[in-house]
Amino acid sequence: MIAQTFSTQPLPVLEQLEAWCRWYSPVFEVEALRPAQDGFLATNSNWSLDGLTVGRVCSPPTLVCRPPAVIRRSPVDHWAITLSKRSPSDVQVRDGSLEAPPGTPFVLSLGEEMRISRSDQDDRMMLLLARDHFSGIVHLLEAVKGAALASQGRFLADYMLLLERNLPGLAPEDVTRLPNAVEAMLAACLAPSADHAATARRQIDLTLMERVRQVVRRNLRSPSLGPDKLCREAAMSRSRLYRLLESEGGAATYIQRRRLSESFSILCDTSNTYPIAKVAEILCFADASSFSRAFRQEFGVTPREVRAASLAGQTPAGPKAVTVHGFSDSLRGF
8 A cells, every 4th residue: 555645855954844834734734843944854654545544744843733723724523543652742722731652642633723742853643534434433532532542552552553564565455444443443442342352353463462572572682581571561461462372382482483583593694603502592592402402493404504504605494484464364354
């Protein structure tokens, strides 16, 4: 799926801010929070579907407003769910204010006045939902309007980031399913229930699995990585983790396979001169012998053979192909 993108990068430095403000002017008034002579490198990418737009914005510090005059000129009243990755968002609306830290989504209505200030360089994504296409969850969005989603926010943020990463490669036949899938996932996040969880089960499992992958990737060289640490950092129960990784052989097996895969990459890197015993140590194997046994069982060759083949300019046989259930699979049934 191809995004529609606007960027100020090709423009002269002194024209960048004006061009950005002009591009945004149908919907927002924008004010830079640093001098225009510093330039204004910014990019906006939008993936537009039926009643749903997923947007990503990278910009310097800004003040973004939607005053009455702009609302009259552009009376769209979509719901906007925003997730800033780097900068806190200081938000003022008619009924109050909120401050959303990075990584915490918040919900606003474009039909109402708003003023959003971001003091740092930011990278954020948004879900823009047309009311008539998402009528089934209007009451849920209304209930959290103007609030930072602290309790539900982490899981929703994980899903939004997963959605952002997978949109560019989404096949045309899956695009039509996405709005209904997003609605189901939002219902599961904003109003958790057995029914909502059952409807969005594939997307929930995929989001949780991505969270597990990230925790394992961050801690791959930590000797304390195990089921307990994985449960804590992925914020899930041990029984939930067991069910999620049952097809992988369990948490300990999953962690070991990821470590073995990392070791394979290290041994294929001809610039890496670590002895095999050191590779075993940094990836938390008890000793070089147990590492070599596990490596051979996983790949059918020894660590020494992989390194020798790489140094000889050959391409060692890689890790065995596994069946991976991806984002497209999570859209089935919608």
